[in-house]
Amino acid sequence: MSKDFLVEIGTEELPPKILRLLSETFANGISKGLKDLQLGFDLMTVYAAPRRLAVLISELDEQTPDQDVVSWGPPLKVAFDADGQPTKAAEAFARKNGLAVESLAKLVENDGQQDKLCVRQSISGSNTETLLGDIINQSLTALPVPKPMRWGRSRQEFVRPVQWAVVLFGADTVAIDILGVTSGNLSRGHRFHSSGDIEITSPRIYRDALYDAFVMVDFDQRRELIRQGVMAEAEKANGQAVIDEDLLEEVTSLNEWPVPLMGRFEEHFLEVPAEALVSSMAQHQKYFHVVDTNNQLMPLFITVANIASSDPQQVISGNERVIRPRLADAAFFYSTDLKTTLEARRESLRKIVFQSKLGTVYDKTARVSELAKTLAPFVGADVTAAGRAGELCKSDLATEMVGEFDDLQGVMGRYYALNDGEDQAVAEALLEQYLPRFAGDAIPASTTGAALALADRLDTLVGIFAIGQQPSGSRDPFALRRASLGILRIIIERNIDIDLKVAIAGAAQQLALTEASDDCQEQVLTYIIDRLKAWYRDESITPEVFASVASMGLSNPLDMDARVKAVDQFSRATEAVALASANKRVLNILVKQGEANVAEKVDPTLFEDPAETQLAADIERLSLLIAPLVEERNYMGVLAALATLREPVDNFFDAVLVMADNLELRANRLALLHSLRQLFLNVADISHLVVGK
Structure with a gap:
């Protein structure tokens, strides 16, 4: 037997960003x-609106299953x-x-070893209703509530005051x-379009009953x-309309009865x-903006009202009055800035601390400028432009506009740099230094931007590791994981041929901290390379x-990426399993014998079996064949050539005893392996x- 189950928790308006x-x-x-509790059910439907959380479970068992319980006691x-x-x-x-x-x-x-006291009991299932x-x-206690609150005289804590609750079983x-609230079957509708309680007579009518309210x-x-409106x-x-998904999610969480208006x-x-x-429109007013066919901003906005007004023009006019001073503020900040x-503003960065042990933001720009110049040749950027971009890269943090809208850092830097007459490459780099900002975001399109983005991230990584503040567990206040992935993406996707050891050493040199030692640099390298594991996992x-x-x-990283993709392709070949197993076998033999002590030179005069001769000839031939391929980083070509070794390797292990009693033969065969x-x-x-294995 089963019934539908409904629970609704009615509250004051819930935080929209975590609804x-x-x-x-x-x-x-x-x-x-x-x-x-081993209670079966058919389907679960989740509902969420600004003033309620609800769950509808269809066909929930009316009681838990009976259980046969065996209790063993002491030995006889x-x-x-x-x-x-x-x-x-x-x-x-x-x-x-109870005996x-x-x-x-x-x-x-007897439990299979000795006689013991034993009681077997059949416990009837419990009524589901009593367990709800x-x-x-x-479930409510386990919710991720950042700041629980109390209300009235209640000692109960929740994200918002609870006003009502509905619990129905059938x-x-x-x-x-x-x-602190006793549940019943009375819900509440829209604050303005509905009045009085809404009776929910069964779980299945819940959605329609609230829609009618x-x-x-x-x-x-x-x-x-x-979205459609x-x-x-x-x-x-x-x-x-340009619809930002995060904004759409937030607006959805703010409205029970949404009505888009322009x-x-x-x-x-x-x-x-x-x-x-x-x-300004998105952050302060939760408005969507509109662009024309040329992707240029139009003097329009779209708001989503939580009410179906009989006079929507009044709602629109009210929003137009509200947005005017917001945009006027933005215009004032811009004209003031x-x-x-940017060069003059750079001086004010001396008063802004980046990190107490790493100095001010000004100090960081000085380090980043020098490091960007070091990295520029690897990236193909102009050294002078890279250095200048580094000097100005954080100046817009001291502007009125970025002070009000922190998401515009870099964006406003580009505008102000162009206004100041800075080189176009420098201006673009000020914007691109923050790319990629998140997974799937674009990387810097310009060489100067790439050099600056790498320098900024490397300076932060090496500096934070040097002062012992590296991430631990989920704690990553300087977003070093994201910075590391950004470095890897820029290097690999822009085909930048650079050794991270060189780049990290350059960053450490600019820091001039004794803590930025070789050990610290190795830790940073390991940390960055470790991010590749998750990257490739995402690529299957x-x-x-x-x-x-x-x-x-x-x-x-560029070299590693070429190798990983070659091995990935090779792993799907028919020869891969046999050759990988052979390599494992070879490794085990060499490790057991002490690989460092194995001779590198093979003596063909000691071969006794044709399989030895054939394998040695193939190795020598392939060594010459793959040398230029390795130089070109054509690792797929290298592995394709090495795949031809499957048969001679199999023949060798079938016909030849590596660990021969004759020590000279044994040493020669180990050298061959x-x-x-x-x-x-x-x-x-x-x-x-x-x-x-």
Whole structure:
């Protein structure tokens, strides 16, 4: 037997940026609680709106399953004394299981080793309704609430004050104390479009009942309605709405009954950089902006009202009045900033501390400038432009605009640099230094931007490691993981042929800290290279493939990437398994014999079997063949050539006893295997491809 189950927690407006996280975590907690009790159900539907979290479970079992419980007690010799009388251990076992002591003599079984007291009981399942309260409250307690609050005289804590709660099991109302509120079957509709309580007579009518009360509880439905409505409003003005997904998520979390409306602002505000206007509209007012067919900002905005007004023009006019002073502030900040050059603003960075042990932001720009000049030749950038970009790279942090809109750092730097008459390459670099900002973001398009972006990240990495503040666990206040991935992406995607040891040493030299020692530099290198493992995992490249290259101790990301992709392709070839196993076998033999002591020169006069002669000839031939391929980093070509060794290697191990009694023969065969292994090490240690052996 089963029934539908509904729980709704009604609150004051929930934090919009974590509404989805709260709803998903709440639902997962409910699901886990039910599954832990072995309660089956058909489908779970999650609802979330600004003033409520709700979960609907269809076809939930009405009771937990019966259980057969076996309880083993003490051994027979411990349970009864020499006279056959129950001991204290037996009495304790009886009390624990609710048994009469006199019945114990009949409750003896052998556990496979000895006779013990044993009781077998069948425990009937519990009524699901009686378990719902604990499941709901435990799920609420486990929510990721950053700042719990109290309200009224209650000692209960939650993210927002709880106003009502609905718990239904089938058509039955379940009364539970939830954060100081007793649950019932009465919900509430929209603050303005609905009045009075909304009776929920069964879980299945919940969504429609709230919709009739002007509350769209389905988060995804609201989000798509907003998306389509915003796009439609923009099309009315022959424009296109630009929908930022994070903003869309937040606006969806702010509205129960969303109604998109389009307003206008004065065209003279378009003299301000579009990014500043967009940031002001999105951050402060949660507006979507509109662009024309040339992707130029139009003097329009789209707001999403939480009410279906009988006079929408009044709502639009109100929003237009609100946005005007916001944009006026942006225009004022911009005109004020233009009066002072970035170079002049750089001096004010001397008063801003980057990190107490690493000096000011000015100090950082000096280090980054010198490092960017060092990296410029590797990137193909102009040294002078790279150095200048480094000097000015943080100057816009001291501007009014970036002080108000911190997401515009770099963006405004570019505008102000062009206004100051700086070189175009320098201006673009000031914007591109922050790229990539997140996974999937673009990398710097210019060489100067790439040099600056690398220098900035390397300076931070080496500096933070030098003062012992490297990430631990989930703690990463300087975003060094993201910085490391940014370095790798820029190097690999722009085909920058650079050894990270050289780049890291350059950063350490600029820091002039004794702590930035060789050990520190090695730690930074290891940390950066370790980020590649996750990168390749995301590209569906196995950890074994990455390990085969990482074990080589390389430090050139571009070179490593070429090797990893070659080994990944090779691992799918029919010869891969056999050759990887052979390499593993060779490695084990050489390690056991002490690989460092194995002779490098092979003496052909000591060959006794044709298989030895053939393998040696093939190794010599391939050594000459692959040498230019290695030089060109054509590792796929190298491995394709080495794949032809499968048959001669198999023949060698089938016909030749490596560990011959004759020590001279043994040493020569070990030298042959060593030369075979070295051949493959031109690319990677493919013995890692053999998993679990």
